[in-house]
Amino acid sequence: MSDETSVNLYHRYRAGDSDAANDIFRRYVDRLVGLVRNRMSRPIQRRIDPEDIVQSAWRAFFDKATSGEFEIRQEGDLWSLLAAIAVKKMLSQVRYHRAAKRTVDRDGEGRGSGLKVLSESLDAGGPPPEQATMFFEELDAFMVTLDPTQRKVLGLRLQDWSNEQIAREIGRSTRTVRRTLEEIHLALLERLQ
Incomplete structure (x- = not known):
């Protein structure tokens, strides 16, 4: 190329x-x-x-x-x-x-x-498509900072999967999914600040 x-x-x-x-x-x-x-x-x-x-x-x-x-x-x-x-x-x-x-x-x-x-x-x-694209690029940059389990959980949550559905998909408890989502939320807040 x-x-x-x-x-x-x-x-x-x-x-x-x-x-x-x-x-x-x-x-x-x-x-x-x-x-x-x-x-x-x-x-x-x-x-x-x-x-x-x-x-x-x-x-x-x-x-x-x-x-x-x-x-x-x-x-x-x-x-x-x-x-x-x-x-x-x-x-x-x-x-x-x-x-x-x-x-x-x-x-x-x-x-x-x-x-x-x-x-x-x-x-x-x-938002116009350009802003949507910037959002997705920022989301990609954030997801790179997550561990593989967190990325999987966030990806499924963004597809509107319930905590129960995510727990079944990843083979973990609902409590673990909730805790993982809380960790992601804190990491996102830290990134935004």
């Missing part, structure tokens, strides 16, 4: 260089699929393939980039833009599959998505 900056790649693409489009795709496709896959609950993933969402995000990006709708000025802007597009596409699909008659909660597990609150916030004119 080239060491060329994303800013240069984007400007080459805007100038009509089709190789630049391939380079952008190769540089970010796996990262985008990972981002979407990590943000989707298992019930949603049974209905929607993360790669389909990323494919839709690529189409939107290349269509709008061709017409000059984006401005990439510094390193990191291109990734932030692609991530925001992918998250927006994903949230749209989550909302669609959470609609009353289609809800994934009817699929058996009855677990909601950790994205439900964020999705509803976006519906209500809440």
Whole structure:
């Protein structure tokens, strides 16, 4: 993979260089699929393939980039833009599959998505996709500081799993789950201060 900056790649693409489009795709496709896959609950993933969402995000990006709708000025802007597009596409699909008659909660597990609150916030004119992307990046940075059990517990809790469901999943007691969530809460408060 080239060491060329994303800013240069984007400007080459805007100038009509089709190789630049391939380079952008190769540089970010796996990262985008990972981002979407990590943000989707298992019930949603049974209905929607993360790669389909990323494919839709690529189409939107290349269509709008061709017409000059984006401005990439510094390193990191291109990734932030692609991530925001992918998250927006994903949230749209989550909302669609959470609609009353289609809800994934009817699929058996009855677990909601950790994205439900964020999705509803976006519906209500809440944070734009760029802020949602920053939130997820900050969440990723926080989760790296946790031990594997804490990461698993937090990940399941963000998918709206109950303490009892988490306890069964990780093979621990409900009390241990509560204690782990309290430790995570304290670590998050410390990070915020």
